[in-house]
Amino acid sequence: LDYSYLTWEELKEMSDSGLVETGNHTYELHSDKKGRVGCGRKRGESDEQYKSILTSDIGKMQTEIKQFTAVDCRIFTYPYGKISDGSGDILKEMGFNVILTCNGKVNKLTPADGTIILGRFNRPSGKSTYSFFTKFEKG
Numbered sequence: 001l002d003y004s005y006l007t008w009e010e011l012k013e014m015s016d017s018g019l020v021e022t023g024n025h026t027y028e029l030h031s032d033k034k035g036r037v038g039c040g041r042k043r044g045e046s047d048e049q050y051k052s053i054l055t056s057d058i059g060k061m062q063t064e065i066k067q068f069t070a071v072d073c074r075i076f077t078y079p080y081g082k083i084s085d086g087s088g089d090i091l092k093e094m095g096f097n098v099i100l101t102c103n104g105k106v107n108k109l110t111p112a113d114g115t116i117i118l119g120r121f122n123r124p125s126g127k128s129t130y131s132f133f134t135k136f137e138k139g
Contacts, residue, residue, distance in 0.1 A: 008068035015071050023075030024096070027061040029054075030079035038082030047086060054090050062094075074098060081122070088117070 006014070014020040029039055036042055041050050058076070065071055074097050078087075081102020091099055098116045105119035123132040 011065075012069040015069050021075060022065060022069060022071045022073055023077055023098075023100070024058055024061050024065065024073045025077050026079055027057045027064070029057050038079035039084065039087050040080075040082035041084035041086075050084070050086065051090050054087060055094065058091075058094060076100070077120075078102060088115075 011022060015022050026039065029036065036053075039054060045053075062073060065073055074095060076091050076096040076098070077100040083101060088099060092115050097114060098118065100118045100120050102122055103119035104121045107118045109116060121132075123129060
């Protein structure tokens with residue numbers, strides 16, 4: 001995969017413009033290190049261990065984003081769409097009110113508890129943005 005990255009200065013400029021909202025995507029859980037893929041729970045991991053991993057990693061990213069951009073993120077996107085039981089509750093406790101999954105779907109905004117859970121469509125590597133969105137125009 002060929003990822004694009006922003007510098008902190010670029011992210012701050014974008015956030016300051018008022019045209020872009022910054023979200024959290026984890027500090028290190030967006031790679032598959034140490035047997036964990038995204039925010040997925042490891043087999044045999046207790047609720048306490050899982051919560052500790054998520055809050056530590058996501059909290060570290062929150063601190064860095066705040067430090068470099070002065071943004072207090074309220075949006076979270078699951079890396080790889082890996083969701084485990086309890087992760088949504090942990091994210092809500094951390095103050096996130098918009099959570100993006102990798103469930104490919106059209107969203108209807110009807111939050112029951114003040115938290116909005118959104119699906120998103122992932123563009124596969126090697127496919128242009130234009131060709132990816134063209135399929136939606138065709139139905």
